[in-house]
Amino acid sequence: MSNNLEQFASDNYSGICPEALEYMLRANQGSAPAYGNDEWTQKATDYFRELFEIDCEVFFTFNGTAANSLSLAALCQSYHSVICHETSHIETDECGAPEFASNGSKLLLAKGENGKLTPQSIDSIVTKRADIHYPKPKVISITQATESGTLYSIDELLEIKAVAETHKLKIHMDGARFANAVAALNKSPAEITWKSGVDVLCFCGTKNGMALGEAILFFNKNLAEDFDYRCKQAGQLASKMRFISAPWLGLLETGAWLKNARHANQCAEYLENKLLNIAGVQIMFPREANAVFAKLPEPVIHSLKAKNWQFYTFIGMGGVRLMCSWNTTKTRIDQLISDIETAIA
Ligand SMILES: *Cc1c(COP(=O)(O)O)cnc(C)c1O
Numbered sequence: 001m002s003n004n005l006e007q008f009a010s011d012n013y014s015g016i017c018p019e020a021l022e023y024m025l026r027a028n029q030g031s032a033p034a035y036g037n038d039e040w041t042q043k044a045t046d047y048f049r050e051l052f053e054i055d056c057e058v059f060f061t062f063n064g065t066a067a068n069s070l071s072l073a074a075l076c077q078s079y080h081s082v083i084c085h086e087t088s089h090i091e092t093d094e095c096g097a098p099e100f101a102s103n104g105s106k107l108l109l110a111k112g113e114n115g116k117l118t119p120q121s122i123d124s125i126v127t128k129r130a131d132i133h134y135p136k137p138k139v140i141s142i143t144q145a146t147e148s149g150t151l152y153s154i155d156e157l158l159e160i161k162a163v164a165e166t167h168k169l170k171i172h173m174d175g176a177r178f179a180n181a182v183a184a185l186n187k188s189p190a191e192i193t194w195k196s197g198v199d200v201l202c203f204c205g206t207k208n209g210m211a212l213g214e215a216i217l218f219f220n221k222n223l224a225e226d227f228d229y230r231c232k233q234a235g236q237l238a239s240k241m242r243f244i245s246a247p248w249l250g251l252l253e254t255g256a257w258l259k260n261a262r263h264a265n266q267c268a269e270y271l272e273n274k275l276l277n278i279a280g281v282q283i284m285f286p287r288e289a290n291a292v293f294a295k296l297p298e299p300v301i302h303s304l305k306a307k308n309w310q311f312y313t314f315i316g317m318g319g320v321r322l323m324c325s326w327n328t329t330k331t332r333i334d335q336l337i338s339d340i341e342t343a344i345a
Helices: 018-026 039-051 064-075 097-101 119-127 154-166 178-185 227-231 244-254 254-275 298-306 330-345
Strands: 058-062 081-084 106-109 137-141 172-174 202-203 214-218 291-295 319-323
Touching: 018 081, 018 244, 039 058, 039 154, 039 214, 039 244, 058 064, 058 227, 058 244, 064 097, 064 137, 064 172, 064 227, 081 172, 097 106, 106 119, 106 330, 119 137, 119 154, 137 154, 172 178, 178 202, 178 254, 227 319, 254 291, 254 319, 254 330, 298 319, 298 330
Parallel strands: 081 106, 081 137, 137 172, 172 202
Antiparallel strands: 058 214, 202 214, 291 319
C-alpha cells in the first residue's frame, strides 16, 4: 500500500510528525492512570498555561467538530445564537453538531470579505431584532486562520472585541489552523487570543502534525464549569488520554508546533509565487497562512485530477484550494506547478 498521494487537499491528509510520534512512543512505556489523570496530561496542560501566559482550563477531545460544538454549547443556552461567517466550518462542515450539542442554539450567518466577520456584520445581526421571537445572540465565533486562508489582525480582533463588549457577547475561536496564524502574524498566542477578547480557543493538533487530538482552552475559567462532564457525555473523554496529551507535549516542548506551521506557511508562499507567474491563474483570496486559493481553467483542473493530484474544489467554478502542511515539499510543489504549466500551454 502506498501513501504517496499527490496531495494538496488538506493538512489532515498528512501523517504524524516525528516529534508527536516520538512522544507518543515515550508515553507507551509501561502503564499510566486513565482518563487524563496521568503525568503527560498534567505536563501538557501546564505547558499550555505557560505558552498562553494565563491560568486557563484545558481539555482534550478527539476532533475539531467536538471541540467546537462542545465549547459553543458551554457558552450558550438552547435559546441563544452564535454569530459566525457563512463559510465557517461550524456552519458548513459539522453536520449540525453545534446545534445538536447545544440542544438547538442557532447559528446566525454573517457575510464578510475573505472569510472574515466584520464589526459591522456582527452588529447588524445583533441589532436587527431585540424581541423575544429572535434567538438571543450570545457568542461570536471566528476562525483563525479563516476557511479562506486569511487572518484576523490584532486590530481586527480588537474591533470584534469591542462589539462583543457592547452587546455582551462571548468570543469563541476555531483554531483549526491556529499555529499557522501565530506563525504568520508573528504575535504571541496570548496576544491573539485572551488579550484580544477570546474566551475559548479550540486549538487543533491534528492539522499541525498529530495523529489526532484537539485542545480546548477556556481563558475565562468560569465558562468551563462542568465541561469535563460535557466531554464525557459526548463520548469525547479519552480513556487513554496520554496518547493525545503526550504528542501535544511533543509539539509544544520541542517547538514543532511553530516549526510545522512556519514550514506550511512558507510552502504556501512559495506555491503562490509560482502560481502568480503563470498567465491564466488567478489568486482568489490574500494568501496569509498555509492555503492558496486559485482559479484555474476547468480543463486544467481535469488534467490535474487525471494525474491524481488531490485538492478541494468546493469554492465554486474553477476555484481550487491548495493546502500545505508540515510534510509538504518544494519538490512536490514544483511538480504540481509543472503539471499546471503543461496543462495551460
Ligand atoms: C479541520 C477543521 C476543523 C476540525 O474538523 P474535524 O474533522 O472535526 O477534526 C474545524 N474547523 C476548521 C476551520 C477546520 O478546517
